[in-house]
Amino acid sequence: MQPHKKLNILLVEDDKESMDFFVSCFGKEYNILCASSGEEALEYFEQEDDIAMVLSDQAMPGMTGVEL
Structure with missing residues (x-):
């Protein structure tokens, strides 16, 4: 099996504190990929083919969660 x-x-x-809190709550059950910007998230989309869910902050500098 x-x-x-x-x-x-x-x-x-x-926000690092928010990211750390989420990882501490859900890191045992899920593999958490952390990106601190929309641009960094786009790199994950290029590298990873099995992202099950995206949780995004809406108000970030550079690229908002909606734009992502």
Whole structure:
């Protein structure tokens, strides 16, 4: 029997404390990919083909969550 594979969640958040809190809450159950900007999140989209969910801050400098 194969072990359960963790789903990848891409968290896009420019606030480090919020990011750390989310990872501490959900990091055991899910593989959390952290991006601190929309531009960094786009790099994950190019590299990863199995992102199950994206959770994004809406108000970030450079690129908003809506623009992402």
